[in-house]
Amino acid sequence: MLDQVLLAPYYITLKIRHALYDSGIRKIHSAEIPSISVGNVTVGGTGKTPHTEMLVRLLSDAPAWKGRRIAVLSRGYKRKSRGFQQVILEKPEGARRGLTAFFGDEPVQIKKKFPGITVAVDKDRVEGCDFLRHPEKLTTSKKGRRCIDKDFKPADVVILDDAFQYRSLKPSVSIVLVNYNRPVTKDHLIPVGRLRDLPERLTKADIIIVTKCPYYMENEEKLEWAADLGISSYSIDSCKGKTKDGRDQALFFTTVRYDTLAPIFHEGDQRYAYSKQAIMFSGIADDTPLMQYLSDSYRIVRHLSFGDHHEFTSGDMSSLKKLAEEYPTAIIVTTEKDSQRVASFPYVPDILKERLFFAPIKAEFTTEKEKDRFMEVILPALG
Secondary structure (H helix, E strand, O other): OHHHHHHHHHHHHHHHHHHHHHOOOOOOEEOOOOEEEEEEOEOOOOOHHHHHHHHHHHHHHOHHHOOOOEEEEEOOOOOOOOOOEEOOOOOOOOOOOOHHHHHOHHHHHHHHHOOOOEEEEOOOHHHHHHHHHOOOHHHHOOHHHHOOOOOOOOOOEEEEEOOOOOOOEEOOEEEEEEEOOOOHHHOOEOOOOOEOOOHHHHHHOOEEEEEEEOOOOOHHHHHHHHHHOOOEEEEOOOOEEEOOOOOEEEEEEEEEEEOOOEEOOOOOOHHHHHOOEEEEEEOOOOOHHHHHHHHOOOEEEEEEEOOOOOOOOHHHHHHHHHHHHHOOOOEEEEEHHHHHHHHHOOOOOHHHHOOEEEEOEEEEEOOHHHHHHHHHHHHHHHO
16 A cells, blocks of 8 residues: 555656657657667666667668768766767866766766767757757757867767657657566566656567576577567567557567676786686666676675765775775776776775776677567668
8 A cells, every 4th residue: 555655646747747748748859860769667777878889889880881970869867067068088178077977977988989979968869869960050059059079970870878768759769678687567666666667668669678688598488578578479580579559569688798807997907807806896776797797707705886876985985995905805896887987086096996997798689680680670760
């Protein structure tokens, strides 16, 4: 009974909000540029950034998209800047904090990995897509004048990071991510559970990807997932089925792979990578995969878990320094996303700089056939 009382206000708010868009009272815009939305219905932990990066790689390698310009648009969660900004890898003039404080940690991570593409942040995704397609408007628009770096070429496609709840913009393709370890059908709306949107909204996605899966999955388990998500007539071969309202919907499965641990700072001492002990810390919604990965090679002597998008403080660095002194041979490891905020933090003790490492992360389909089927769905929709 208490759960129902707690859920009622948020549930009613969501129902009204979606009804306003579905009825046309609130306007839904179509971007002039082909777009792919990557989102979820939970409060993090599904791997949006690794999947956004996977899309960049797949489109860059696709022969049909050779020579076309790819852009990524994020709202830049918790950033200190305002309006549309192109992400650059030099500290903006006048910025009091580092890159992640100005642009957000995910956009900075993506830009570092793919310096040849345009990465931008804008809370208004409709406006952001328009600027990415027509950068010349940045010099004539009042809203565009605050943009620090206006020098980029018009994009041919934009990947929208965390845009499933942004109903004002209808993307060319909508992708929703679901965590294998936290099935949405067994979850509840916040504040009781982790759902930030109605689970029934999954039927509105063109593609659902179950993320953080085991490296190998039996076909029977994939069929069970399809049934649990309400996808009927699902075919393992085509990776397609039908939603409850009769729409075509594709379902794919991905896993997480980590690369060799890399130092966060240039002072990093590779000898610590051969330690038998590890101190792990993170500020993301779900660090289970990293914990499992590190456990294969290290004995994790301490594990510090902060909230998602945690802004590290001098107190946090002092705590890590004490642990480093307590375990003098242990490597100190964090996630790739957290490493962006650590690298931007101005007061990292020298004893930590030589021992701080991160685990580069990559999302991959569980089979090569799934990757091929995924591209068969994506490319025609982009034109």
